[in-house]
Amino acid sequence: MTPLVLFYIAGAFALGGAVGVVGTRNVVHAALFLLVALMGVAGIYLLLFAEFLALVQVLLYGGAIIIVVLFALMLTRLQEFSSGVMENKQWPIAALVSLGAFILISVAVARSQGGAITDRAGPGVLLLGESLFTQWAIPFEVASVLLLVALIGAIVIARSGEGEP
Amino acid sequence: MITLVHVQVLSAGLFCIGLYGVLARRNAVLVLLAIELMLNAVNVNLVGIAAFVDHSKFLGQIIAVFVITVAAAEVGLALAIILRLYRNKGTTNVDQLNLMKW
Amino acid sequence: MLRDLIVITIQVFALVTALTAVVLSLVWLERKTLARLQRRMGPMVVGPHGLLQPVADALKLLVKEDIIPALADKPLFWLAPLVVFVPSFVIWVTIPFAQSFAVRNMELGLFFIVAFSVLSIVGVVMAGWGSANKYAVLGGLRSAAQLISYEIPIIMVVIAVIMLPHSMNLVTIVEGQRAIPYALLQPLGLVIFLLAGVAEVGRTPFDIYFAESEVMGGPFIEYSGAHWAVFFLAEYVNTFTIAVLAALLFLGGWAFPLMPEATWVGFLGVLVKAYLVVLVIFWFRGTFPRLRIDQLMSFGWKVLIPLSFVNFGLTAAYLFYGLSRWSLALASLFVTAAVAYTIYRRMTWPARATAEQRLAKARAYRRVETTDAR
Numbered sequence: 092m093t094p095l096v097l098f099y100i101a102g103a104f105a106l107g108g109a110v111g112v113v114g115t116r117n118v119v120h121a122a123l124f125l126l127v128a129l130m131g132v133a134g135i136y137l138l139l140f141a142e143f144l145a146l147v148q149v150l151l152y153g154g155a156i157i158i159v160v161l162f163a164l165m166l167t168r169l170q171e172f173s174s175g176v177m178e179n180k181q182w183p184i185a186a187l188v189s190l191g192a193f194i195l196i197s198v199a200v201a202r203s204q205g206g207a208i209t210d211r212a213g214p215g216v217l218l219l220g221e222s223l224f225t226q227w228a229i230p231f232e233v234a235s236v237l238l239l240v241a242l243i244g245a246i247v248i249a250r251s252g253e254g255e256p
Numbered sequence: 257m258i259t260l261v262h263v264q265v266l267s268a269g270l271f272c273i274g275l276y277g278v279l280a281r282r283n284a285v286l287v288l289l290a291i292e293l294m295l296n297a298v299n300v301n302l303v304g305i306a307a308f309v310d311h312s313k314f315l316g317q318i319i320a321v322f323v324i325t326v327a328a329a330e331v332g333l334a335l336a337i338i339l340r341l342y343r344n345k346g347t348t349n350v351d352q353l354n355l356m357k358w
Numbered sequence: 359m360l361r362d363l364i365v366i367t368i369q370v371f372a373l374v375t376a377l378t379a380v381v382l383s384l385v386w387l388e389r390k391t392l393a394r395l396q397r398r399m400g401p402m403v404v405g406p407h408g409l410l411q412p413v414a415d416a417l418k419l420l421v422k423e424d425i426i427p428a429l430a431d432k433p434l435f436w437l438a439p440l441v442v443f444v445p446s447f448v449i450w451v452t453i454p455f456a457q458s459f460a461v462r463n464m465e466l467g468l469f470f471i472v473a474f475s476v477l478s479i480v481g482v483v484m485a486g487w488g489s490a491n492k493y494a495v496l497g498g499l500r501s502a503a504q505l506i507s508y509e510i511p512i513i514m515v516v517i518a519v520i521m522l523p524h525s526m527n528l529v530t531i532v533e534g535q536r537a538i539p540y541a542l543l544q545p546l547g548l549v550i551f552l553l554a555g556v557a558e559v560g561r562t563p564f565d566i567y568f569a570e571s572e573v574m575g576g577p578f579i580e581y582s583g584a585h586w587a588v589f590f591l592a593e594y595v596n597t598f599t600i601a602v603l604a605a606l607l608f609l610g611g612w613a614f615p616l617m618p619e620a621t622w623v624g625f626l627g628v629l630v631k632a633y634l635v636v637l638v639i640f641w642f643r644g645t646f647p648r649l650r651i652d653q654l655m656s657f658g659w660k661v662l663i664p665l666s667f668v669n670f671g672l673t674a675a676y677l678f679y680g681l682s683r684w685s686l687a688l689a690s691l692f693v694t695a696a697v698a699y700t701i702y703r704r705m706t707w708p709a710r711a712t713a714e715q716r717l718a719k720a721r722a723y724r725r726v727e728t729t730d731a732r
Contacts, residue, residue: 094257094258095257095258095262098258098262102262102266105266105270106266106269106270106273109269109270109273109274109293110273112273112277112286112289112290112293113273113274113276113277113280113281113286113290117431118283118285118286119431119434119487120433120434121286121289122285122289123434123480123484125289125292125293126480128270128293128296129292129296132270132296132299132300135263135266135300135303136300136303138258139258139263139303139304139306139307140307141303141306141307141314141317141320142465142466143317143466143469144303144317144320144321146466146469146470146473147321147324147473148324149473149474149476149477150469150472150473150476151324151328152292152324153473153476153477153480154473154476154477154479154480154506154509155328155476155506156292156327156328156331157480158479158480158483158502158506159331159332159335160285160288160289160331160335161480161483161487161502162483162499162502163285163335163338163339164285165483165487165495165498165499166499167339167342181279181280182279182280184279185275185276185279185280186276186280188275188276188279189272189273189275189276189279190272192268192271192272192275193268193269193271193272196264196268196271196272197265197268200260200261200264200265200268201261201265203260203261213314214314214317215465216465216466216469216526218314219314219317219318219321222314222318223318223321227318230322234322234325234326237325237326237329238325238328238329240329241329241330241332241333242329242332244333244336245332245333245335245336246336248333248336248337248339248340249335249336249339249340
């Protein structure tokens with residue numbers, strides 16, 4: 092199929108899943124709608140010559156982050172305390188603000204000149220890897236330290252302290 | 257033919273739906289999910305620009321990798337904080353977590 | 359373009375049919391192997407030597423009544439088998455059986471396989487949650503914990519294998535084994551891949567999360583009939599995937615050192631190697647008792663993950679310093695032997711301690727007797 096049709100299909104998954112995340116009453120359903128949205132985004136990466144990034148997206152988001160969110164939801168029954176209306180008192184204003192932001196950004200984008208995709212291949216893992224370990228080595232190491240800090244912080248925060256109920 | 261406008265309008269749409277989710281949802285976990293949507297919208301934008309404008313350079317993809325890493329770390333930590341709050345206050349309603357208001 | 363679509367559809371259908379036939383053969387093989395290990399005959403009634411037994415099993419599962427609990431979350435309950443089963447089949451699109459015999463061989467083939475096998479974990483959690491049953495939720499979360507813990511050794515071992523031919527393309531990896539299979543270069547990697555792969559699939563000795571005597575079926579309690587058949591199918595396809603990956607990544611795939619170059623010879627070679635690995639996996643099931651969940655998690659985190667990092671470090675040192683191949687093989691073999699010996703000593707020390715105590719007591723008793731007799 093032409094790339095445009097595939098783009099519309101993947102975009103429908105992404106936007107449909109996003110609407111599901113913000114619109115559903117059930118928290119577990121919201122987490123699974125997020126999975127659908129993120130798989131749609133992975134499909135869009137495939138169309139934009141980012142194959143490695145698409146697979147990283149599937150692996151990290153689908154296989155790690157959604158599972159962490161589902162663990163947190165299921166172990167603490169957080170959904171029982173959000174009965175009734177899921178929205179704030181200020182949801183009409185929020186809807187107006189997001190709609191306004193969308194129109195603003197779309198108009199600004201449509202006025203600029205964007206190129207069209209030519210038939211070329213993406214960078215491939217070799218170039219990405221070389222770049223990540225030579226030019227971007229310091230952000231890479233900082234990111235790994237960040238992950239370590241987040242891991243230790245999450246363990247320290249979430250475990251019940253000694254003598255606490 | 258996909259053009260940059262298509263990709264950026266999609267990214268704007270995702271971002272604004274996430275924005276609505278952050279502003280209008282009560283449950284803290286749902287706010288976190290909406291933040292994930294916004295981060296992904298930013299990633300789509302970066303990868304789109306790398307594909308259309310930045311021919312044969314892939315800076316957008318590398319920055320997207322770092323954004324995904326930071327998002328993963330943030331989700332883990334934020335969920336730990338939400339679990340702690342739930343244990344201490346008994347609620348995840350963001351309207352009721354207002355100890356620091358005047 | 360329409361022609362391409364038709365060709366791919368036909369290929370995918372052929373692949374799905376072949377995989378189902380393989381699953382049927384695996385069901386029969388497992389029951390016969392377990393039976394022979396336990397000195398009995400196994401299925402013998404349905405067809406000659408029980409060969410039609412899997413067909414009978416499949417028919418029984420399909421005509422059973424589908425019972426859905428009243429409080430179950432209907433969308434989750436119906437979608438969970440799909441989310442478990444579809445990634446297991448999607449992976450097969452990129453697995454090659456000969457040099458040009460894959461539906462679509464990708465440059466990032468191995469990474470594709472790893473990424474999509476992680477997706478099926480979400481399906482198990484959905485199954486547990488959607489069943490509206492406390493045991494199901496517990497089983498689902500335990501299984502997710504086990505599966506994500508054992509993903510890490512698999513990913514590290516796969517990275518170590520990718521480092522050798524510098525490619526994630528499965529055809530390139532197998533072609534790089536024409537000189538020497540990677541099982542001889544990285545025996546530690548092969549052992550870790552097999553153990554972590556068996557844990558990933560959820561077979562004994564790692565099947566506590568859905569064993570009937572432990573959690574009453576775990577996340578799959580409320581699934582009956584055709585729903586459960588889908589889970590069953592997914593488990594056997596995953597077993598065969600691990601076996602074929604072990605055959606392609608470690609045992610040399612279709613690259614025999616002394617064989618003719620015809621495609622069908624390579625294809626048969628891959629099948630034979632995969633079935634040998636499958637027999638070893640069935641052998642595990644017939645021999646070892648089940649691990650408890652805490653033993654399972656401590657084995658994964660405290661033994662397999664450090665070992666996989668050691669394997670990665672050895673391969674990196676070999677590549678960076680340009681050492682000879684035999685140094686990598688010997689170092690890997692040495693680490694494997696040392697770890698195996700340590701585990702053996704730790705597991706048998708209660709028995710040895712008891713035996714020594716009894717021996718010392720017997721000697722003391724004999725000495726007292728001799729002194730008294732003087």
